[in-house]
Amino acid sequence: GDSVTQMEGPVTLSEEAFLTINCTYTATGYPSLFWYVQYPGEGLQLLLKATKADDKGSNKGFEATYRKETTSFHLEKGSVQVSDSAVYFCALRSETSGSRLTFGEGTQLTVNP
Amino acid sequence: DAGVTQSPTHLIKTRGQQVTLRCSPKSGHDTVSWYQQALGQGPQFIFQYYEEEERQRGNFPDRFSGHQFPNYSSELNVNALLLGDSALYLCASSLAQVRSYGYTFGSGTRLTVV
Numbered sequence: 197g198d199s200v201t202q203m204e205g206p207v208t209l210s211e212e213a214f215l216t217i218n219c220t221y222t223a224t225g226y227p228s229l230f231w232y233v234q235y236p237g238e239g240l241q242l243l244l245k246a247t248k249a250d251d252k253g254s255n256k257g258f259e260a261t262y263r264k265e266t267t268s269f270h271l272e273k274g275s276v277q278v279s280d281s282a283v284y285f286c287a288l289r290s291e292t293s294g295s296r297l298t299f300g301e302g303t304q305l306t307v308n309p
Numbered sequence: 310d311a312g313v314t315q316s317p318t319h320l321i322k323t324r325g326q327q328v329t330l331r332c333s334p335k336s337g338h339d340t341v342s343w344y345q346q347a348l349g350q351g352p353q354f355i356f357q358y359y360e361e362e363e364r365q366r367g368n369f370p371d372r373f374s375g376h377q378f379p380n381y382s383s384e385l386n387v388n389a390l391l392l393g394d395s396a397l398y399l400c401a402s403s404l405a406q407v408r409s410y411g412y413t414f415g416s417g418t419r420l421t422v423v
Binding site for chain 1: 313315340342344349350351352353354357364365367399401403405412413414415416417
């Protein structure tokens with residue numbers, strides 16, 4: 197079945213540091229891939245998405261590239277801010293899963309000033 | 310443009326009771342999905358409603374049921390509550406015809422079972 201594996205957290209960085217959160221997946225065919233962010237006490241917000249191999253999703257300085265050969269969708273940001281502190285979820289929607297989203301466990305990011 | 314609205318925001322129930330959670334989808338969306346997010350974990354798919362019918366279901370017992378109304382709003386019902394049902398319940402809406410679209414999520418209902 198479909199699955200998403202995220203790097204173990206939590207991650208703590210200083211402001212302006214480079215961020216990478218690893219995400220790998222298992223799915224049949226060519227799934228659509230997503231990164232969602234969850235701020236404390238809130239629901240999920242779509243951060244970025246990619247729907248086919250080699251697509252790069254980007255938003256608010258965050259980027260992720262759909263790598264079919266390594267089944268990965270790593271999230272990166274060149275310079276993090278305190279306001280980026282949140283939980284980040286990698287998710288997929290596969291061709292055989294209907295409309296279901298499959299999420300990873302989430303990675304807690306804390307950015308210190 | 311209002312996003313997804315869920316009510317109530319917080320709820321405390323006793324084991325064995327029944328609960329109903331409500332969701333209004335984003336304007337223009339016709340599909341509603343429900344997810345359960347236990348503390349420290351990723352959301353788990355419960356089921357999805359489209360055209361007032363349950364279209365897809367995750368690995369949840371029959372105690373979890375739902376409904377979609379003609380205006381696309383939805384309810385999630387949980388019977389015979391267990392302590393393990395304590396979680397954040399998220400509603401997500403989307404447009405059925407756009408497969409690559411990421412869902413729009415509400416802020417959730419925090420259910421505590423005591």
